[in-house]
Amino acid sequence: MGEEINEESAMKPLTKLLILLISILISWGGWKALNALFFQETVSFFNPKSEVNWRRVNRTREEWKKLLTPEQFRVMFEKGTEPAYSGRYNDFWEKGYYTCAACRSVLFTSEDKYDHGTGWPSFKAPFSEANLEYARDYSLGLSRLEVRCSSCGAHLGHLFFDGPAPTGRHYCINSVALNFIPQAEAEGLIPERATFAGGCFWGLEHKFSQVEGVIGTAVGFSGGWVRQPSYEQVCSGKTGHAESIEIVYDPRKITYEELIRKFFAFHDPTQLNRQGPDIGTQYRSVIFYRNEEQRQIAQRIKEEVESSGAFGQRKIFTEIVPFDEFFRAEEYHQKYYLKNKK
Incomplete structure (x- = not known):
């Protein structure tokens, strides 16, 4: 009788663990379904990248690793994130143009930069949609829109829809993924x-x-x-x-x-x-x-x-x-x- 009770007691933690795992999986699947339901316009608007390669700048990961600093490579080609309030361009208001730190493609302008209070450089619009591409990002248990440089494929940050009028967009970008060209030095350099x-x-x-x-x-x-x-x-x-x-x-x-x-x-x-x-x-x-x-x-x-x-x-x-x-x-x-x- 005692052995049966002990065996039954030993099974309870395993059963609870199994139930917990099943619950997590169900919750995760349901959460993703709710995201797709409530954010249909962005799901259809930003689809995963095509297999077709049309990039202007094509380099291997090994080549990028040699050209970039360790932190730039971690953020831009391993999809990392710099700590909040640590980046050079978070509290930076000089007039000019922000370019991709990897390929120098022009991404944003100072005219569209604003302080969102999140600790990363924030922009309400890109220099041109032709210079960006987007993909769904489900990391960290969240549904986010990853922003990439369309010229080289580097990860830049994420796009949210809690920004100012008229666009309502909030491009939350890593400073380390950017370089800056002052307006006084931009003549002849900006497309x-x-x-x-x-x-x-x-x-x-x-x-x-x-x-x-x-x-x-x-x-x-x-x-x-x-x-x-x-x-x-x-x-x-x-x-x-x-x-x-x-x-x-x-x-x-x-x-x-x-x-x-x-x-x-x-x-x-x-x-x-x-x-x-x-x-x-x-x-x-x-x-x-x-x-x-x-x-x-x-x-x-x-x-x-x-x-x-x-x-x-x-x-x-x-x-x-x-x-x-x-x-x-x-x-x-x-x-x-x-x-x-x-």
Whole structure:
């Protein structure tokens, strides 16, 4: 009788441990399901990286280990995190540009930096969506959006949605993953940006990505009134957005004027609210200018093209409007032709 009681007592801790493990697994699975339910817009917006490699800078881990400091390598290529309030750029407010510490791609500007109070450099927007990529991160028992440099793949930090208006975004970035170029020293070193719309963004992005001097591209939506719209919403024609591409280019290799001329060559600007079989206002032809110089260049070249007879007597319907905001499209649209080998 006593032996039976002892054996039963010995089984109780094992049973409790088994029940505890099962409970943890169920809780973990349920927690991830709740995250997917309540954050569907970000799950669909940022998908895991594609197997297709389109990086501008490709090096092995061993090569990066030789080029970077031990702390930089730990954070950028082992997905580490520097201690809060320890980084050089946390309480740093000089005007200029923040670049990737590994490949020098321009990532953020001082204009978009703010104090979030978390102990890491915080930004409300990137220099360009073309220079970043995103992936889901479930480490530490949390569902977070990892931010990477799209040029070299280095881990930079995470994106949260508790930031200031108008974007609502909070890019929480490790100082050690950044370098800084003061505004006074930036002339000739910082790439420029251009935003166009001209039919399906898959084809337009692919054509511009092949142009020498173009550093990076991203597809998305501009010109509407709905924030962070989905592709399906834009296709409904009820958001006001046009399928657009954001281009980062080196002005030492190609000028804005040359990009505008290629823009008119890459699509038919005489088609109103369509390109070929694609019909709708989301396929309209638009140049989104970022400053007065870009506006003047775009207007002059539009008039030149129209009067040249390149499109016969047909009217050019390309709109020239001020740039407001660019919303990155879902990840499966990015580099679509490259991913699908078209």
